Amino acid sequence: MKRLLVVLLVLTLAFAVMGTPAAAQKKGEPVRIGMYLPMTGGVAAYGQMEHAGVLVANKMQPTVLGRPIELFLVDTKSDKIEAANAVDRLIKKEKVKAIIGEAISGNTLAGGPIADKSKVPMVSPTATNPLVTQNREYVFRVCFIDPFQGEMAAKYAFDVLGARKAAMMIDIGQDYCVGLGNFFAKSFIKQGGKIVAMTYCQTGDQDFTAQLSTIMAAKPDVLYLPNYYTEVALTCKQANELGLKVPVFTADGAQAPELLSIGGKDVEGVILTAHFAKEAAVTELSRQYVANYEKETGKEASGFDALGADAYFLILDAMTRAKSTDGPKVREALANTKNFNGVSGIINVGPDGNAVKSLVLLHVKDGKFQYLATVNP
Amino acid sequence: MDFSLIAQQLINAVSLGSLYGLIAIGYTMVYGILRLINFAHGDVMMMGCFFAFYGIMIFSMPWWLSFPIAIVLTAFLGILIDRGAYRPVRNAPRISALITAIGVSFFLENLGLVVFGGRPKGFPRPEIFGGIYTFGDIRFLGLSIWVPLIALVLLSGILFLVYRTRVGRAMRCISYDMETTRIMGVDVNRIIAITFAAGSAAAAAGGILWAMKYPQINPLMGIIPGLKAFVAAVLGGIGNVVGAMLGGLILGMAEILLVAIRPDLSGYRDAIAFGILILILLFRPTGLMGEKLPE
Numbered sequence: 234m235k236r237l238l239v240v241l242l243v244l245t246l247a248f249a250v251m252g253t254p255a256a257a258q259k260k261g262e263p264v265r266i267g268m269y270l271p272m273t274g275g276v277a278a279y280g281q282m283e284h285a286g287v288l289v290a291n292k293m294q295p296t297v298l299g300r301p302i303e304l305f306l307v308d309t310k311s312d313k314i315e316a317a318n319a320v321d322r323l324i325k326k327e328k329v330k331a332i333i334g335e336a337i338s339g340n341t342l343a344g345g346p347i348a349d350k351s352k353v354p355m356v357s358p359t360a361t362n363p364l365v366t367q368n369r370e371y372v373f374r375v376c377f378i379d380p381f382q383g384e385m386a387a388k389y390a391f392d393v394l395g396a397r398k399a400a401m402m403i404d405i406g407q408d409y410c411v412g413l414g415n416f417f418a419k420s421f422i423k424q425g426g427k428i429v430a431m432t433y434c435q436t437g438d439q440d441f442t443a444q445l446s447t448i449m450a451a452k453p454d455v456l457y458l459p460n461y462y463t464e465v466a467l468t469c470k471q472a473n474e475l476g477l478k479v480p481v482f483t484a485d486g487a488q489a490p491e492l493l494s495i496g497g498k499d500v501e502g503v504i505l506t507a508h509f510a511k512e513a514a515v516t517e518l519s520r521q522y523v524a525n526y527e528k529e530t531g532k533e534a535s536g537f538d539a540l541g542a543d544a545y546f547l548i549l550d551a552m553t554r555a556k557s558t559d560g561p562k563v564r565e566a567l568a569n570t571k572n573f574n575g576v577s578g579i580i581n582v583g584p585d586g587n588a589v590k591s592l593v594l595l596h597v598k599d600g601k602f603q604y605l606a607t608v609n610p
Numbered sequence: 611m612d613f614s615l616i617a618q619q620l621i622n623a624v625s626l627g628s629l630y631g632l633i634a635i636g637y638t639m640v641y642g643i644l645r646l647i648n649f650a651h652g653d654v655m656m657m658g659c660f661f662a663f664y665g666i667m668i669f670s671m672p673w674w675l676s677f678p679i680a681i682v683l684t685a686f687l688g689i690l691i692d693r694g695a696y697r698p699v700r701n702a703p704r705i706s707a708l709i710t711a712i713g714v715s716f717f718l719e720n721l722g723l724v725v726f727g728g729r730p731k732g733f734p735r736p737e738i739f740g741g742i743y744t745f746g747d748i749r750f751l752g753l754s755i756w757v758p759l760i761a762l763v764l765l766s767g768i769l770f771l772v773y774r775t776r777v778g779r780a781m782r783c784i785s786y787d788m789e790t791t792r793i794m795g796v797d798v799n800r801i802i803a804i805t806f807a808a809g810s811a812a813a814a815a816g817g818i819l820w821a822m823k824y825p826q827i828n829p830l831m832g833i834i835p836g837l838k839a840f841v842a843a844v845l846g847g848i849g850n851v852v853g854a855m856l857g858g859l860i861l862g863m864a865e866i867l868l869v870a871i872r873p874d875l876s877g878y879r880d881a882i883a884f885g886i887l888i889l890i891l892l893f894r895p896t897g898l899m900g901e902k903l904p905e
Contacts, residue, residue, distance in 0.1 A: 273728030274830065281729060405877035432869070433877030437834055439824035442622035443869035444876050450615045463730050463826055470825065474742055475618075476749045495732040495826045 263303040264558050266548065267323030269334035269344060274311025275436055276461055278489040279336035283358050283541030286534075287333060289526045290542035290576075297549045298556065305329060309340055316340035320347040320355075329353065330558040333544045336537070337461075337486075338362035338409040345372040352560040354567055356548055358540035359508065361485065362412045366586040371560070373567050373586040375543040375575060377610070379409070382484060382506050383416025383459075385592060385608050389504075390455050390482055391424040398429045400453035400479075402444050402468065404460045406436035413459035413484055421457075429453050434464065441468050442475065449477045457482045462489040465503075466496035473499045480504060485592075488536045493600055503597045504605070508536040509577040512604035513593045516574040518546070535602065536577070543575040614747035619870040625754035627862020629820055632761040633839035634846070634854035636812030639768055642849030643781045643805050645704065649711040650691065651813055652836020653718035656829060658684040658814025659733065659821045660726055666734050673736040681814040688810025689803045696806075697799065715836075722829025730828040733821040753823050760819060761855060764812055768851050777804055785849075834880075841887045847900025856898060861886065 268287060270280035284306060295302055305327045307319035316335050323329045324347065332348055332355040335341040341360035348355040349371045357365060357374040361382060366372045390396045399421050403414035418428050430451035432444035445468070448456065456472065456479050458465050465487045472481065481503045488507045492500055511523045511534050522542055526534040550573055551566035552558055570582040581589045594605040633655060640648045648654075661683045665676030695714050699706045741752035772778040780801045783791040792798045820835060821827050839854075842861045846853025861883055869876040890897060 273723050277728035277730075277828075403877075430873065432873045433875075435877050435880060438879070439826070439834075440622075440626050440865075442626070443619060443866040444873065446615060446618045446622060447870060447873045450612075466732075467824055467826060474749065474751050476742075476744075491730055491732070495730060497732065 261300060263301045264297055264552070265303045265305060265327060265329040266545070267305045267307070267320075267327055267329035267332045267334075269307045269309050269316060269319035269323060269332065269340075271311040271336055271340065272306070272308040274309075275463065276311045276337055278462060278491050279359065279537050280309070280311075282489070282535070282537035283333075283336055283544075285530055285532075286358075286526070286538030286541030287545045289522065289529050289538070290545040292529065293521065293525055294546065294549060297552045298558070302549075309335060309344075311337075311340070313340055313343040317343040317347060320344040324348065324351045324353050330560070331356070331548045331552070331563060333358065333541070333548065335360060337407065338365055338412070339407050341365045341372070342408055345369045348372060352564070354548070354551070354560060354564045356544040356567070358544040359485065359537060360409075362408045363585075363587070364408065364412070369586070371564050373547075373582060373588075375540055375547055375577070375580055375588050375590075376485075376508055377590045377592055378587050379413040380416045381610055382592060383413050383418075384420040386457065386482060386484065386506050387417050387420035387424060387426070389506075389594065389608075390457065391421065391426055394455055394480055394482075394504075396454035396480070397426050398451070398453045399426055399455050399457055400430035400432075400448040400451055401428060401457045402432045402434055402441065402448070402460070404436055404438075404464055405433045407461070409486065410459050410461070414457070417457055417459060434460070436461070436464070438464065439467055441471050445472050445475050445477055449475060453479055455480050455482055459484050459486070461486045462492040463495065466492050466500060469496050469503060470499040485536060488595065488602060493597065493602075496597075498600075500597050501600075505595050505597075505602075506592050506608075507595050507602075508590075508592065509539040510535070510593045510595055510602065510604040513578075513607050514576075515578055516576070518574055519576045519578075522576045539576045543577050543580065546575060547573060547580065615870075618748050618750075619866055621748065621750050621754060623863040623866035624859065625750065625757060625823075625862075626866060627859035628758040628761050628855075629816065629823065629858070630835070630838050630842045630861050631855035631858025632757065632764065632819065633813065633816040633835055634842035634858050635761070635764060635768060635851055636809040636816065637836075637839050638843040638846070638848055638854040639772070639812070639851055640805060640809040641843070642851070643772075643785045644802065645785070646696065646707050647711065647840070647848075648809065649708070649836070649840075650714040650718060651809070651839065652832030652834075653715050653722075654684060654688060654691070654810050654832070655813040655817035655820070655835065656722060656827070656832035657687055657718060658810075658817040659827045659831065660722065660829075661814070662818050662821070663731060663733055663827055673734075677818055680818065681811050684814035685807040685811040688806040688813075691810075692803055692806040697802075700802075719829055719833075726829055728829065730826045730831075733825040733827050735822045735825050739822050751823070753819070757819050757823070760815065764815060765851060765855055768808065768812065771808060772851075777801060781805055838883055841883050844887060844897055845890050847897030850897070850899045853897055853899035860898075 309316040338360040404410035430448045523534045555562040555566040573580045591609045661680035842857035846857030865879045
């Protein structure tokens with residue numbers, strides 16, 4: 234078995250080396266853009282929403298530099314190893330000029346280095362962990378990063394909710410959750426608050442009764458859950474069943490319809506920091522996009538699809554400014570993005586390829602995500 | 611830790627442990643009779659959940675109709691899997707059957723992804739199971755009482771089937787010596803089909819209770835419960851139905867107590883489950899209630 238694998242690996246590598254002739258850039262030849270997104274698995278909702286967003290954006294603007302755009306999608310199955318393989322395949326086999334993805338930080342951390350090495354620019358719609366773009370020349374994002382999100386959440390919990398004692402449960406299987414949890418805790422303590430219960434879980438866990446019972450005994454004023462939608466929804470359900478009656482605060486990862494369908498009435502009142510809400514549409518592009526998205530899909534536009542569209546629009550904008558699809562030139566243009574009017578707001582690419590952006594506060598009311606406020610950095 | 615917190619954690623532990631045990635019963639029964647570790651058990655359980663889900667959501671059946679129908683459908687699925695996948699390798703070495711089981715598991719997971727889609731769905735919880743009971747500071751879901759009760763009923767049902775019926779006698783004969791049983795005029799394939807039907811029905815029942823407790827279903831939901839049930843079955847002595855229930859309870863207890871005593875280690879509860887598996891395999895490979903292996 235092992236020997237067979239080695240032989241296969243060598244053969245694949247050999248083919249990969251042989252199959253890289255410099256493609257002549259003819260006019261009208263399609264520009265290939267790859268997507269690696271979690272279409273199945275634990276965080277499939279993000280991938281499917283972002284994919285839908287990119288498709289709508291592609292309909293709105295199907296060409297760049299007078300050439301049509303060809304999109305390639307590879308499913309990462311919400312898995313780090315699959316994510317790395319997907320980037321490899323997009324670059325070596327599909328020969329894409331730019332890559333959109335991944336939706337979550339852990340998977341983008343796995344895929345980023347490969348794009349970096351091959352000098353193919355990558356724009357992640359929603360990977361918010363700061364490490365994703367650190368020392369990665371070719372990796373960018375169109376979302377804010379977690380130190381900002383965690384700090385704003387801590388301030389809101391302290392100032393507006395009046396919380397002094399916070400309890401937390403962090404998914405240790407995800408770079409995003411660990412990072413965001415730590416940023417929140419640091420800020421909350423700096424404000425003068427106290428973390429009275431720190432518990433952990435693992436992606437895919439379904440039973441949180443033990444953690445929640447421990448949290449209940451610590452009598453917190455707020456429960457902060459920097460986790461993904463399925464875990465947040467199940468946690469809220471079990472918290473209500475155990476009689477834990479404190480405000481639940483969560484983050485951008487919870488803005489998926491699944492939070493509402495799984496959580497039902499148990500997620501009423503949940504507050505979250507998020508990337509985008511259509512009430513906060515500020516640019517001309519966002520108004521056009523929201524109208525198009527709702528016409529195409531029949532669903533309401535929300536954070537993840539809007540950021541998928543932004544990643545697409547930003548890549549096209551950079552190619553137009555670079556007047557080329559050549560990796561290093563597009564990278565240069567991406568790094569120099571100033572006041573780009575995106576769907577989710579105005580995007581400036583700062584140091585480390587991070588977008589500097591505002592965030593929105595939402596809460597769940599009457600079974601829907603509703604807009605509370607916009608917070609500027 | 612005060613008394614009410616300890617009591618609450620114990621209730622959490624029994625409630626989780628009996629779910630593990632419930633799923634482990636079917637696992638261990640199939641092994642006890644066929645000496646086949648049915649790695650697709652968790653995925654059969656997943657299919658049962660989706661049958662129940664679609665019964666309620668698409669055909670708008672009430673739960674008391676949809677759940678039994680789902681269990682019967684899953685039993686038929688078990689027979690189908692046996693006919694299509696396991697029967698052709700019946701006389702092959704045991705490792706072939708094991709690999710086939712893994713193949714069936716992957717097949718069901720990916721079939722689920724194509725047919726049901728990869729995004730999780732909220733599972734409806736009927737009113738009767740959703741009630742919350744309070745004793746002082748201790749609270750628990752009505753389901754937490756139902757699960758051990760149903761597990762007990764299922765356990766007695768399987769014990770009755772295996773030890774008190776003609777079919778059960780044939781099953782026990784097959785587990786001793788399939789060839790001789792066949793020579794004695796027993797329709798071995800029919801008995802094995804019944805075994806799979808019963809095992810799959812138990813999986814569906816366990817799965818539906820699991821889905822009501824943790825109301826989220828997706829095509830990959832069977833993997834972790836399947837593995838935990840496997841650990842529970844090995845812990846109790848694989849092949850022993852009562853042992854599986856006991857193993858499930860011990861596993862649930864170990865996981866909850868770890869979180870209760872060391873909240874800072876609560877992310878590593880799966881490590882506890884598989885750590886127990888390794889220890890059992892090292893020091894008592896036949897499990898707590900398993901028979902001694904012949905030298």
